Amino acid sequence: MTSIDDVARECGVSTATVSRALRGLPRVSEDTRARVLEAAVRLGYTPSPHAVGLASGGRTRTVAVVVPFVTRWYFSTILLGAERELRRRDHDLALYNLGGDPEARDRVLGTELLTKRVDAIVIVGIEPTATEQRRLARPGRTVVTVGLRVPHWPSVSIDDVEVAEKAMAHLVALGHRRIAYVGGLKDEGLDFTTPRLRLRGYRQALAAAGLPHDPTLEVDGGFTSDGGIESGHALLSRPDRPTAVFAASDEMAIGVLHAAKERGVRVPEDLSVIGIDDHEMSRFMGLTTLRQPVVQQGQIAARQALHLLSSEPDDEHVPEHVTVSTELIVRETTAPPSS
Amino acid sequence: MTSIDDVARECGVSTATVSRALRGLPRVSEDTRARVLEAAVRLGYTPSPHAVGLASGGRTRTVAVVVPFVTRWYFSTILLGAERELRRRDHDLALYNLGGDPEARDRVLGTELLTKRVDAIVIVGIEPTATEQRRLARPGRTVVTVGLRVPHWPSVSIDDVEVAEKAMAHLVALGHRRIAYVGGLKDEGLDFTTPRLRLRGYRQALAAAGLPHDPTLEVDGGFTSDGGIESGHALLSRPDRPTAVFAASDEMAIGVLHAAKERGVRVPEDLSVIGIDDHEMSRFMGLTTLRQPVVQQGQIAARQALHLLSSEPDDEHVPEHVTVSTELIVRETTAPPSS
DNA sequence: CTGAAAGCGCTTACAG
DNA sequence: CTGAAAGCGCTTACAG
Numbered sequence: 193m194t195s196i197d198d199v200a201r202e203c204g205v206s207t208a209t210v211s212r213a214l215r216g217l218p219r220v221s222e223d224t225r226a227r228v229l230e231a232a233v234r235l236g237y238t239p240s241p242h243a244v245g246l247a248s249g250g251r252t253r254t255v256a257v258v259v260p261f262v263t264r265w266y267f268s269t270i271l272l273g274a275e276r277e278l279r280r281r282d283h284d285l286a287l288y289n290l291g292g293d294p295e296a297r298d299r300v301l302g303t304e305l306l307t308k309r310v311d312a313i314v315i316v317g318i319e320p321t322a323t324e325q326r327r328l329a330r331p332g333r334t335v336v337t338v339g340l341r342v343p344h345w346p347s348v349s350i351d352d353v354e355v356a357e358k359a360m361a362h363l364v365a366l367g368h369r370r371i372a373y374v375g376g377l378k379d380e381g382l383d384f385t386t387p388r389l390r391l392r393g394y395r396q397a398l399a400a401a402g403l404p405h406d407p408t409l410e411v412d413g414g415f416t417s418d419g420g421i422e423s424g425h426a427l428l429s430r431p432d433r434p435t436a437v438f439a440a441s442d443e444m445a446i447g448v449l450h451a452a453k454e455r456g457v458r459v460p461e462d463l464s465v466i467g468i469d470d471h472e473m474s475r476f477m478g479l480t481t482l483r484q485p486v487v488q489q490g491q492i493a494a495r496q497a498l499h500l501l502s503s504e505p506d507d508e509h510v511p512e513h514v515t516v517s518t519e520l521i522v523r524e525t526t527a528p529p530s531s
Numbered sequence: 532m533t534s535i536d537d538v539a540r541e542c543g544v545s546t547a548t549v550s551r552a553l554r555g556l557p558r559v560s561e562d563t564r565a566r567v568l569e570a571a572v573r574l575g576y577t578p579s580p581h582a583v584g585l586a587s588g589g590r591t592r593t594v595a596v597v598v599p600f601v602t603r604w605y606f607s608t609i610l611l612g613a614e615r616e617l618r619r620r621d622h623d624l625a626l627y628n629l630g631g632d633p634e635a636r637d638r639v640l641g642t643e644l645l646t647k648r649v650d651a652i653v654i655v656g657i658e659p660t661a662t663e664q665r666r667l668a669r670p671g672r673t674v675v676t677v678g679l680r681v682p683h684w685p686s687v688s689i690d691d692v693e694v695a696e697k698a699m700a701h702l703v704a705l706g707h708r709r710i711a712y713v714g715g716l717k718d719e720g721l722d723f724t725t726p727r728l729r730l731r732g733y734r735q736a737l738a739a740a741g742l743p744h745d746p747t748l749e750v751d752g753g754f755t756s757d758g759g760i761e762s763g764h765a766l767l768s769r770p771d772r773p774t775a776v777f778a779a780s781d782e783m784a785i786g787v788l789h790a791a792k793e794r795g796v797r798v799p800e801d802l803s804v805i806g807i808d809d810h811e812m813s814r815f816m817g818l819t820t821l822r823q824p825v826v827q828q829g830q831i832a833a834r835q836a837l838h839l840l841s842s843e844p845d846d847e848h849v850p851e852h853v854t855v856s857t858e859l860i861v862r863e864t865t866a867p868p869s870s
Numbered sequence: 871c872t873g874a875a876a877g878c879g880c881t882t883a884c885a886g
Numbered sequence: 887c888t889g890a891a892a893g894c895g896c897t898t899a900c901a902g
Contacts, residue, residue: 218871221871239895241648244896285625287623476756547882559887587881
């Protein structure tokens with residue numbers, strides 16, 4: 193590997209001068225700068241990130257993004273937005289996928305590891321425990337969350353209670369009175385606030401509409417399509433089955449649609465289904481849903497992290513909670529109840 | 532940040548001893564090691580990766596994974612497999628998403644940048660040009676490809692010609708004689724070998740079955756669902772429309788199904804459709820497809836990269852091309868032609 | 871505008 | 887078993 197010394201020798205100048213010339217710093221003659229640049233390119237020189245990091249105060253120029261499940265549409269799309277923004281500002285994105293594994297979680301969030309290998313951490317869709325928060329929040333540590341809020345950290349998310357209320361409002365306006373909720377109640381070893389908030393929105397909407405609350409109509413779909421199928425079957429096999437299902441994610445809603453098809457329950461004639469996300473597959477299923485801007489949330493989170501990194505450590509940074517808005521997309525899976 | 536000096540001072544030993552104790556090296560008394568360990572934990576000490584990297588020969592313990600489109604199922608699933616394996620061996624995964632942007636491609640593959648920031652590079656689904664190959668292949672550089680082969684680098688992939696032949700064989704065995712191909716012919720500014728090979732498999736299968744080759748039956752679906760919809764409409768609006776469509780990916784196949792539905796073309800009665808991948812959504816669509824093991828391919832690629840890194844530079848490493856096998860999954864979108 | 875020198879936080883022979 | 891010292895490849899005051 194060619195080092196800064198090689199370039200310096202080649203040009204007959206000191207390493208200090210090479211360093212300045214290459215970084216576009218002032219106090220280098222144009223002539224010298226040109227020669228250095230030329231030699232650097234010719235020799236194929238790139239600074240060693242380790243040396244740069246060590247010499248200039250430890251910045252790694254990499255931001256960790258921690259997600260629970262990379263392959264799910266929401267998370268990979270957040271990644272897309274964050275990566276693009278980070279790359280633009282010449283930072284690397286280090287991917288940490290927890291995969292529902294408590295051990296992985298512990299290794300990532302429960303140690304100091306993360307805090308030295310990266311400059312900042314973006315946590316997506318996982319609620320750190322109090323202990324984890326304390327560990328991550330060391331002074332100078334930059335943490336941003338996506339999809340949920342933690343008091344002292346900046347965040348970006350939708351309003352989970354409101355989005356659920358909007359979905360319910362659509363169903364209620366259509367005339368439905370017996371509406372089931374498919375969400376995620378168990379936490380798979382991770383902690384999510386999202387399911388809790390959406391469930392709350394569901395219940396509040398029920399109350400607001402003067403509809404009775406039947407706890408047996410709240411089922412766990414684990415935020416997966418498979419979970420949606422199971423939930424769908426459980427709900428549709430009941431004698432007093434609901435006329436509509438509100439699923440807290442499109443993936444679960446798609447599962448419910450599948451279960452309905454398997455049982456010969458017609459949608460939307462016999463059953464209305466609504467989801468949340470506007471997953472890329474939703475329009476193929478004709479699914480009515482609440483769209484949320486996901487790429488944008490990833491981008492905003494990256495920007496927040498980068499902003500904190502560039503600001504002075506003792507700037508009084510009021511944590512900024514950004515709430516992006518959702519939009520009802522009516523397609524073919526919702527209609528007035530037939531009975 | 533607490534440094535190795537703090538720990539050394541705390542224990543009244545030298546930094547060399549702390550270094551040895553913490554890394555489990557021999558020639559440290561058990562008593563000393565215990566004291567050092569305790570102090571390190573108590574002080575919350577973690578080695579600075581920059582210092583470690585600089586002092587011990589530049590290893591960054593991070594592997595770059597370069598993908599063209601993070602959000603597509605195939606790529607995010609490769610990521611899942613690779614991340615898990617890398618994490619297990621205490622490496623970071625740095626994500627590089629090209630996003631169909633030629634500029635991004637140039638920045639990533641066309642410079643030395645990548646080669647110093649990471650120890651190894653895993654390139655997924657993109658064929659580097661000759662120039663890029665030369666630049667990436669500097670001595671000591673470890674590059675592994677997924678989904679395609681490059682002569683001097685290890686790789687893991689399915690047999691793209693064979694998988695296409697298998698899909699076609701299924702259709703031919705069902706009695707279809709007029710079969711269209713929906714693939715990706717234009718390259719979106721990136722280079723993919725996959726579409727080319729699958730197209731070749733399609734043509735070879737046609738020849739093997741003694742079927743005529745009609746070039747107008749080969750259309751470009753761009754490997755997206757939207758492309759699949761367009762292709763579907765184009766194909767189904769013809770007076771001499773095909774009785775079956777072989778799509779080179781499930782995402783495109785799903786698009787074709789959607790187009791058929793929009794036009795009132797019944798599947799499989801009026802049209803058979805087969806894809807490749809076994810995308811997580813495919814079973815909800817009842818799509819017949821050729822399943823490929825994707826998580827496993829990501830894992831193998833990571834393992835190959837790590838293996839090369841740990842072996843001696845002048846080991847004569849014959850590049851190992853791993854081919855994983857595919858499996859026909861028959862569901863409800865394929866049947867004998869009705870006419 | 872340019873260079874000599876110290877320092878970033880570790881690891882690694884080399885002595886002892 | 888342990889320590890003093892050099893060195894990894896840069897950046898950064900400080901002189902000049």
